[in-house]
Amino acid sequence: MRPSLGLCLLAALALPLAGAMAQGSGSRFNYEMQLDGAEVYANPVIGSVTSSLSGTVFGGEGRLAFGPVGLELGYWQGSLNTQSGPASNEDIVEGKALLGITPVRWFRISAGPFARAYTTPAGTERWLSWRVQGRVEQQLVPETVRGYAELWFVASSTVNVVQPFTSGRGGRVGLRLAPPRWPAWLTLGYGIEQVRLGSGSRIDTVDRVTLGVGYSRR
Amino acid sequence: MGRRTALWTAVPAVAAVLLALPARPLVAQDENRTLTSALQAYQNLEYETAAALFRRALAVEAPSPDTLPTALRPKALTYLAASDYYRGRKDSASVVFRRLIVQDPRYRPDPLIFPPEVTAAFENARRVMKVVAVVTPGDTSLRLGRDQYPIKMYASSFHEIVVGLEHPDGRFIKGIYAGPIGDSLDVSWDGFDSASVPADGNVVLTVTSRPTAGGEVVRVVRIMLDIHATHADTLPWPTPPDTLFLPEKAPPGAAVRSLSGGLLGAAAVLLLPSVVGSGTHATGSRYVVVGALSLAGIVGFASQRPGVPLPDNVAKNLARRAAFQRQIDLTKQDNARRRIGVLERIRAGTPLVISRDTQ
Numbered sequence: 239m240r241p242s243l244g245l246c247l248l249a250a251l252a253l254p255l256a257g258a259m260a261q262g263s264g265s266r267f268n269y270e271m272q273l274d275g276a277e278v279y280a281n282p283v284i285g286s287v288t289s290s291l292s293g294t295v296f297g298g299e300g301r302l303a304f305g306p307v308g309l310e311l312g313y314w315q316g317s318l319n320t321q322s323g324p325a326s327n328e329d330i331v332e333g334k335a336l337l338g339i340t341p342v343r344w345f346r347i348s349a350g351p352f353a354r355a356y357t358t359p360a361g362t363e364r365w366l367s368w369r370v371q372g373r374v375e376q377q378l379v380p381e382t383v384r385g386y387a388e389l390w391f392v393a394s395s396t397v398n399v400v401q402p403f404t405s406g407r408g409g410r411v412g413l414r415l416a417p418p419r420w421p422a423w424l425t426l427g428y429g430i431e432q433v434r435l436g437s438g439s440r441i442d443t444v445d446r447v448t449l450g451v452g453y454s455r456r
Numbered sequence: 457m458g459r460r461t462a463l464w465t466a467v468p469a470v471a472a473v474l475l476a477l478p479a480r481p482l483v484a485q486d487e488n489r490t491l492t493s494a495l496q497a498y499q500n501l502e503y504e505t506a507a508a509l510f511r512r513a514l515a516v517e518a519p520s521p522d523t524l525p526t527a528l529r530p531k532a533l534t535y536l537a538a539s540d541y542y543r544g545r546k547d548s549a550s551v552v553f554r555r556l557i558v559q560d561p562r563y564r565p566d567p568l569i570f571p572p573e574v575t576a577a578f579e580n581a582r583r584v585m586k587v588v589a590v591v592t593p594g595d596t597s598l599r600l601g602r603d604q605y606p607i608k609m610y611a612s613s614f615h616e617i618v619v620g621l622e623h624p625d626g627r628f629i630k631g632i633y634a635g636p637i638g639d640s641l642d643v644s645w646d647g648f649d650s651a652s653v654p655a656d657g658n659v660v661l662t663v664t665s666r667p668t669a670g671g672e673v674v675r676v677v678r679i680m681l682d683i684h685a686t687h688a689d690t691l692p693w694p695t696p697p698d699t700l701f702l703p704e705k706a707p708p709g710a711a712v713r714s715l716s717g718g719l720l721g722a723a724a725v726l727l728l729p730s731v732v733g734s735g736t737h738a739t740g741s742r743y744v745v746v747g748a749l750s751l752a753g754i755v756g757f758a759s760q761r762p763g764v765p766l767p768d769n770v771a772k773n774l775a776r777r778a779a780f781q782r783q784i785d786l787t788k789q790d791n792a793r794r795r796i797g798v799l800e801r802i803r804a805g806t807p808l809v810i811s812r813d814t815q
Contacts, residue, residue, distance in 0.1 A: 279739045292739075376717035378752040379759055380710075381768050385721045385749060409732050411724045412745060413752050418768070428725045428745040432733040443733040447741040 267455075268308075271300035272425060274450025280318055282325060283441040289323025295330060298450070303340070310336040310348060318356075329357040336369065346373045349393075367395040367406060367433070378413065385413045392433060401436030408432065412448070425450045491524065491532060503539040510536035530556055530563045538574045546577065553581035558811070561587045561612035586665045586674050587612040588637065592681075592804040600654050600685075600798040604644035609663060611637040616671065618664045619643055621655070624680070629659060636669075647800050654798045656685040661804075674812050680805035685798045690791040694783040697776050702769035711760040718753015722746040 273296075280291045297314030315331040331354070338348025347370075354365040371390030378385045392406025412427020430445035494509030510532050513524050524532060537552035556563060556578075565575050591608040598605055607619065617637045621629040630650040633643045649655050658680060665675040725746045729738030760766070 277739070277741055281733075281736055376713070376721075377756070378714050378718050378721075378749075379756040380714075380766065383752040383756065385717050385752065387721060387724055407732050409724070409728045411721050411728065411749070413721065413749055426745055426748050428728070428742040430728050430732050430736075430738060432736065443736045445729065445733065445736070445738050445742070447739065447745060 266305050268303045269301065270452060270454030271298065272450045272452030273298040274314075274425070274448050274452075276314065276316075276446040276448040278316065278318060278330070278444060278446040280330075281443045282323075283443075285439060287324060289325030290321040291318035291325055291328065292321055293318035293330070295332070295446075297332070299334070306340045308338050308340065308346075308348075310334065310338060310350075326358050326360070331355045331357070334369070336371070338373075344375050347371070348373070352392075363397070363399060365395060365397050365433070368393045369408075382417050383413055383415050385411075386427075387411045388429075390431075392431075395433060397435060399435065399440070401440045404434040404437050406431065406433035414452075416454075422451055422453045425452060491528065494532070495535065498535055498539055501542075503543045507536060507539040507543060510539060530560055533559070534563075534565050534570065534574075534578075537578070538570055541574055541577055549577055550581050553578050554585055557582055557585045557612045558587055558809075561585075561589045562610045583613050585612045586615040586667055588617055588663050588665055588675070588677060590661070590663050590677050590679060590807055592661065592679060593802070595803045596801075598647045598800045598802060600647045600800060601793075604646055605802060607632070607643050607645065607661065608640065609637060609643070610640045614638050616666045616669045617641075618662075618666075620662050620664075621645070621649070621681075622660050622662055624658050624660055629655070647798070654685050654800065655683050656800075657683060659683055672812075676810040678808045678810065680808075682803040682805070684801045686801075687798055688794040690794050691787050694780065694787060697780050700776055701773050702766070704766055704770045704773060706760040706762055706764045706766055708762040711757045711762065714756025714760055715753045718749050718751070718756060721749035721753070725749065 275294060275296045278293055278295050280289075282289050282291075293316055295314040295316030297312065297316075299310065299312030301308050301310045303309075312334040313332070315329070317327065317329050319327050332352070333354075334350065334352040336348040336350035336352075338346050340346040349368070349370040352367045352369045354367075356363040356365075369390045370393055371388055373386060373388040375384055375386045377383070388410040390408050392403075392408075395403040395406060397403060408429065408431030410427055410429030412425060412429075414423050414425045416423035425448070427448045428445070429448065430443065432441060432443040434441050490509055490513045494506050494513060497503075497506035497509055514529065514532050514536065533552055533556040537549040537556065540546075540552060541549040565578050567575050570578075589610045591610070593606065596605070597603075609617070609619075611617075614636060616635065617633070618631070619633040620631045623629060630645075630648070632645055633641075645661075647654060661679040661681055663677040664673055665677075666673055722745075725742050729736055729742075
């Protein structure tokens with residue numbers, strides 16, 4: 239699979255824009271960006287048939303914030319290979335755009351669309367979900383390590399398959415290692431999401447372990 | 457008929473008003489006429505008459521309507537000296553010239569009006585006279601450390617002077633200048649005494665004239681300076697940033713929060729598949745995250761045990777203390793400037809001349 243063209247374009251546009259805004263807006267403007275890779279495991283269950291796929295996706299996410307209001311953007315893509323079951327290999331592309339607000343330093347709530355596409359030789363399956371999520375942060379090691387936890391539920395979803403959307407939820411927990419003298423930080427996290435279609439006739443579960451490196455304006 | 461009657465009644469009234477006018481302008485005019493007559497007599501080479509008339513015009517010195525205006529006195533004195541000179545009374549002319557020089561050391565007879573022998577006689581008198589006219593601002597204010605009090609001096613001839621300040625009882629305060637003076641000299645005073653203390657109260661500015669350095673004092677000009685010093689308010693000390701200091705030792709609670717945060721995060725990773733993806737076999741890679749979160753919690757607990765020094769907070773507090781100390785230093789410097797930033801109002805009195813000269 240080719241490196242993510244969209245991600246490169248996003249980074250190329252976001253970096254100079256963020257720098258210019260940071261200079262012009264003073265300390266109220268903040269931004270952070272992260273490049274990461276994730277080991278992804280997908281377990282689609284259709285009826286009683288279970289498949290298992292795994293693979294690696296690469297991408298990144300970032301956040302632009304002006305005061306308490308922020309916009310989170312993310313993009314990933316990769317390939318999943320069949321481990322078991324009838325599912326065939328597929329390419330996966332994901333993206334998100336969440337608008338959030340941080341009322342207190344340790345808590346943020348955000349909402350927005352999350353899109354995912356599975357491309358197989360048989361066709362492309364497109365998911366567009368609307369996600370509402372909350373995030374809490376806690377300092378674990380002073381000035382060095384912060385932990386975070388996110389929980390979200392899928393308010394609605396549009397999928398180009400026959401089963402209608404029933405419910406969806408997910409979570410992500412991880413930590414960020416950011417010693418004061420480091421110019422960048424490292425992040426490690428685990429996330430999982432499950433979406434049910436057709437009153438449980440189809441259950442799609444995707445979990446992943448993510449390792450990334452990022453930079454934020456401090 | 458009525459109009460004629462009114463006219464005849466107005467005439468006595470006008471006459472009465474004219475008679476009631478004060479006689480002083482007429483007397484002053486008479487004095488000017490005395491000077492005019494004296495000048496006329498001088499022009500007619502009637503030097504005896506001219507000298508008498510000039511003396512009469514100059515006789516009245518006390519302030520009165522009969523006094524010759526100050527601007528005309530040097531002119532009258534010069535003509536009187538010239539009249540005496542041409543009467544053959546050169547000593548008398550010299551005395552008049554000295555009197556003229558004492559009154560105005562900068563005055564010079566007009567060589568277009570007076571012949572060379574008269575101007576030469578004046579120069580001879582001027583050369584032996586050691587007179588200084590001192591000009592100071594009548595009423596002025598000084599910002600100490602910034603402004604200077606100007607003292608202008610005009611000398612009749614080259615000699616030595618000493619400029620200084622003393623108390624009214626004669627006690628020395630400060631020397632300002634000692635040295636020669638030619639035609640004129642500008643000196644200044646910074647407003648401090650010899651101990652660099654702002655002067656306050658009554659101070660006497662003295663200018664002592666000597667023919668030569670270390671010679672006999674021939675003349676002293678004393679000017680009383682009435683000085684009123686006001687000090688600027690100093691700034692209050694900066695407020696100590698006690699409330700901004702961070703704890704330098706770990707308080708109880710932070711360690712537990714870190715440990716519980718890490719362990720809860722680890723537990724959340726373990727439980728997420730069950731809570732979110734029920735019936736799903738989650739990846740085993742998540743145990744790496746479980747371990748990392750647990751380790752972070754333990755490290756956080758260890759690094760924040762109650763009583764453990766917090767180097768970051770210590771460093772921040774040091775920086776804040778240093779910033780506070782810089783504020784203190786700046787305030788000290790500012791207050792030191794304000795303490796010496798005295799505004800002195802100086803009023804100069806009338807010069808008092810003590811002279812050995814015959815005037």
